[in-house]
Amino acid sequence: xxxxxxxxxxxxxKRLVAQIRRSARRSWTIMEVCGGQTHGLLRxxxxxxxxxxxxxxxxxxxxxxxxxxxxxDFAQRLALQPGVLVTSFGDMLRVPGPHxxxxxxxxxxxxxxxxxxxxxxxxxxxxxxDYQIVFFAVGFETTAPATALAVLQAASENLTNFSLLVAHxxxxxxxxxxxxxxxxRVQGFLAAGHVCTxxxxxxxxxxxxxxxxxxxxxxxxPLDLLHGIWACVRQLEVGSAQVENCYxxxxxxxxxLRAQQLVGQVYQICDRPxxxxxxxxxxxxxxxxxxxxxxxxVRFASLLESVVxxxxxxxxxxxxxxxxxxxxxxxxxxxxxxDRPLGAPMVSSEGACAAYFRYRxxxxxxxxxxxxxxxxxxxxxxxxxxxxxxxxxxxxxxxxER
Amino acid sequence: MCLGIPGKVVRWLCREGVAAAAEIEFESVRRVxxxxxxxxxxxxxxxxxxxxxxxxxxxxxxxxxxQEELANSKLHDExxxxxxxxxxxx
Amino acid sequence: xxxxxxSDDEERILLAHGEGGRLMRRxxxxxxxxxxxxxxxxxxxxxxxxxxxxxxxxxxxTDSFVVTPLFFPGGDIGKLAVHGxxxxxxxxxxxxxxxxxxFILEEGLALSVLDRVLASIAxxxxxxxxxxxxxxxxxxxxxxxxxxxxxMTGIGELIEPMLSGPAALQPxxxxxxxxxxxRHGVAVLCAREQLEFQPAPASDSAPLATVCHQxxxxxxxxxxxxRDATRGGLAAVCHEWAEACGKSLVLFExxxxxxxxxxxxxxxxxxxxxxxxxxxxxxxxVAADAVDEALAxxxxxxxxxQACHIGQVSERDRLPVxxxxxxxxxxxxxxxxxxxxxxxx
Numbered sequence: 158x159x160x161x162x163x164x165x166x167x168x169x170x171k172r173l174v175a176q177i178r179r180s181a182r183r184s185w186t187i188m189e190v191c192g193g194q195t196h197g198l199l200r201x202x203x204x205x206x207x208x209x210x211x212x213x214x215x216x217x218x219x220x221x222x223x224x225x226x227x228x229x230d231f232a233q234r235l236a237l238q239p240g241v242l243v244t245s246f247g248d249m250l251r252v253p254g255p256h257x258x259x260x261x262x263x264x265x266x267x268x269x270x271x272x273x274x275x276x277x278x279x280x281x282x283x284x285x286x287d288y289q290i291v292f293f294a295v296g297f298e299t300t301a302p303a304t305a306l307a308v309l310q311a312a313s314e315n316l317t318n319f320s321l322l323v324a325h326x327x328x329x330x331x332x333x334x335x336x337x338x339x340x341x342r343v344q345g346f347l348a349a350g351h352v353c354t355x356x357x358x359x360x361x362x363x364x365x366x367x368x369x370x371x372x373x374x375x376x377x378x379p380l381d382l383l384h385g386i387w388a389c390v391r392q393l394e395v396g397s398a399q400v401e402n403c404y405x406x407x408x409x410x411x412x413x414l415r416a417q418q419l420v421g422q423v424y425q426i427c428d429r430p431x432x433x434x435x436x437x438x439x440x441x442x443x444x445x446x447x448x449x450x451x452x453x454x455v456r457f458a459s460l461l462e463s464v465v466x467x468x469x470x471x472x473x474x475x476x477x478x479x480x481x482x483x484x485x486x487x488x489x490x491x492x493x494x495x496d497r498p499l500g501a502p503m504v505s506s507e508g509a510c511a512a513y514f515r516y517r518x519x520x521x522x523x524x525x526x527x528x529x530x531x532x533x534x535x536x537x538x539x540x541x542x543x544x545x546x547x548x549x550x551x552x553x554x555x556x557x558e559r
Numbered sequence: 560m561c562l563g564i565p566g567k568v569v570r571w572l573c574r575e576g577v578a579a580a581a582e583i584e585f586e587s588v589r590r591v592x593x594x595x596x597x598x599x600x601x602x603x604x605x606x607x608x609x610x611x612x613x614x615x616x617x618x619x620x621x622x623x624x625x626q627e628e629l630a631n632s633k634l635h636d637e638x639x640x641x642x643x644x645x646x647x648x649x
Numbered sequence: 650x651x652x653x654x655x656s657d658d659e660e661r662i663l664l665a666h667g668e669g670g671r672l673m674r675r676x677x678x679x680x681x682x683x684x685x686x687x688x689x690x691x692x693x694x695x696x697x698x699x700x701x702x703x704x705x706x707x708x709x710x711t712d713s714f715v716v717t718p719l720f721f722p723g724g725d726i727g728k729l730a731v732h733g734x735x736x737x738x739x740x741x742x743x744x745x746x747x748x749x750x751x752f753i754l755e756e757g758l759a760l761s762v763l764d765r766v767l768a769s770i771a772x773x774x775x776x777x778x779x780x781x782x783x784x785x786x787x788x789x790x791x792x793x794x795x796x797x798x799x800x801m802t803g804i805g806e807l808i809e810p811m812l813s814g815p816a817a818l819q820p821x822x823x824x825x826x827x828x829x830x831x832r833h834g835v836a837v838l839c840a841r842e843q844l845e846f847q848p849a850p851a852s853d854s855a856p857l858a859t860v861c862h863q864x865x866x867x868x869x870x871x872x873x874x875x876r877d878a879t880r881g882g883l884a885a886v887c888h889e890w891a892e893a894c895g896k897s898l899v900l901f902e903x904x905x906x907x908x909x910x911x912x913x914x915x916x917x918x919x920x921x922x923x924x925x926x927x928x929x930x931x932x933x934x935v936a937a938d939a940v941d942e943a944l945a946x947x948x949x950x951x952x953x954x955q956a957c958h959i960g961q962v963s964e965r966d967r968l969p970v971x972x973x974x975x976x977x978x979x980x981x982x983x984x985x986x987x988x989x990x991x992x993x994x
Binding site: 561562564566582584585586587588589590591608609610 | 847
């Protein structure tokens with residue numbers, strides 16, 4: 158496919174790997190912010206290619222993973238209401254809430270449907286006027302224009318049976334939170350290419366000034382990822398901290414003004430709890446008061462309630478903050494698997510834990526035998542080995558850093 | 560997050576406001592995508608599509624620049640590839 | 650969404666069609682038997698079909714077919730049932746001879762829909778030289794089924810020498826796939842979720858019997874195993890084979906054939922074609938020196954004209970199934986929990 162295949166070229170990728178290895182005189186810790194980037198890095202084994210030179214820490218960029226349990230709980234209550242159909246993206250429907258995932262709830266009679274686009278949910282509202290169609294709007298700044306457009310379309314057609322359950326989150330406040338953590342190991346950021354496509358990167362200029370950490374706007378294909386990492390390493394090696402755009406074919410400094418205008422028309426910035434993090438100031442978007450009639454939380458206010466607690470063993474907060482690798486969590490691949498997740502990062506295909514399980518330890522041969530003691534040992538061994546590998550790698554890195 | 564895939568604008572269907580839409584081709588299949596955010600794209604241009612809406616027009620000149628930069632990347636060989644840089648214990 | 654009210658005057662299935670009276674007999678005689686009875690066995694309408702003497706060993710397979718929608722680009726539930734059953738026998742090294750057909754019909758199903766399915770079953774049975782010899786029809790109340798379910802059993806004669814099967818895979822054996830993968834799953838997903846791709850991707854539903862028999866004749870013992878990669882796609886078959894033989898399977902990422910429409914849809918929806926169902930595409934394990942011959946045989950048949958060499962069997966590694974990336978690294982190939990869903994992330 159044009160503009161995909163060119164950026165997956167293995168020969169050029171090898172060359173970039175060599176360039177990064179040449180450029181790095183020591184090992185650097187870089188965080189890729191976006192879960193799509195995590196997925197690509199692990200799928201193409203780029204983290205392995207760069208072992209010992211670049212230590213990649215996986216960031217919080219999986220909106221599905223940080224969607225608060227309260228929102229999932231509310232979506233589930235809605236889905237169990239007669240005459241209500243809850244729609245969302247496939248990944249959101251698999252995330253475990255307090256009573257299982259939305260897809261599991263479907264088996265108990267809930268009305269749940271996967272859509273590809275929020276505008277397809279508007280289409281459902283047109284076709285099924287007797288149903289209340291709720292779109293569970295998750296996603297970063299990239300997705301907000303699509304859901305804003307959905308509201309505007311519904312409004313222009315006077316659809317009274319369409320509403321949004323908004324759980325949109327904003328990337329930069331989370332990066333600020335990360336950068337100001339006293340124990341942060343992150344030395345540079347790969348900013349999320351498609352988020353920046355919408356927002357631009359001018360706002361990162363103050364960020365790099367303040368935290369003295371380079372920020373490189375990076376795409377998603379192997380060459381994009383390597384290109385971004387290389388730029389970040391070059392900055393780190395010369396002690397520079399600037400905003401650099403390595404995804405120029407899609408990202409302009411000012412972003413997509415048309416999209417920003419749509420988002421601004423429908424949403425306003427709000428404080429929002431992130432799952433595993435607590436409240437992030439300015440970390441979310443909510444509907445402006447003039448669009449209240451499209452707010453599922455207003456329309457179905459009587460169903461809002463309850464405080465729900467995370468399973469205590471899940472260390473997703475540490476994983477999302479880059480404090481530990483998924484494999485360093487004691488529950489990883491033992492008591493927490495994609496089939497039986499303790500937390501969201503193990504569910505979403507973009508979640509760091511799921512990506513590690515999938516691309517680093519996937520051993521479904523063991524899965525089928527999970528209940529037997531033998532398999533349990535084998536699984537534990539796999540998880541153990543990965544943990545040891547990671548520990549060994551840190552030791553090697555530590556040696557270098559001294 | 561944010562799966563965004565490049566597709567080619569084949570045909571504009573509506574250029575107006577929130578209903579703006581065009582037929583976009585991904586390899587050999589086409590789908591109607593919403594275009595309100597990329598009104599400047601012309602037929603034949605490539606756009607990045609996320610969740611059913613186009614979020615940017617791909618700048619072909621930047622693609623060429625990127626490829627040239629990679630082709631000339633030997634210019635950036637400021638540092639020699641030392642053995643310790645490979646991650647092995649010295 | 651169920652609960653649709655029919656306002657047309659289509660003739661429809663009633664509960665009485667399953668209650669043993671005149672209406673049921675009429676349905677069976679005038680529609681089902683009339684459409685399907687080619688060998689005269691079905692029309693005897695006895696409690697059991699009596700089959701002629703078999704000389705060799707038999708193979709039996711059974712499968713239920715549920716698909717929404719019933720008709721999709723490239724096929725329908727009727728074709729799917731016959732091809733699926735015939736293929737299960739063919740990849741096991743057997744020639745399908747007789748089929749049985751169980752219907753579960755939902756009250757309210759249009760008889761014209763049933764007729765189309767019957768015509769499709771009849772055509773597929775003719776194409777695959779099989780005969781439908783026994784059947785059963787039940788009707789369930791509206792909402793208790795989704796239109797129509799099919800259960801089919803196939804009886805076939807094993808072809809000597811028998812296939813050794815996946816347990817016999819050895820390190821050094823090579824893996825081939827008979828065509829581009831993921832076409833059926835993508836076709837059904839697009840049709841079911843109304844994803845509105847144009848042209849709509851078409852299923853690969855097709856019989857593989859002739860090509861399987863020819864492979865067995867030409868390759869003999871060098872043909873180790875065949876399996877049609879249905880639910881779970883290529884990845885699921887690889888995991889089953891790795892478990893069966895206790896070795897590891899390595900696929901070459903570059904070599905796996907994917908058609909351009911499947912590629913486009915999968916990229917856009919964030920799916921991996923290795924996890925998507927096929928209905929006329931199979932995985933083969935052959936001895937290392939039989940790769941060219943196997944490919945030559947398959948390339949002579951239209952439905953396997955794009956067969957490719959995609960991987961090999963190696964000694965047991967830490968992981969049962971791996972993919973060698975274009976950059977030369979290996980990573981595990983996972984076997985997902987359920988069917989893949991479109992994602993935005």
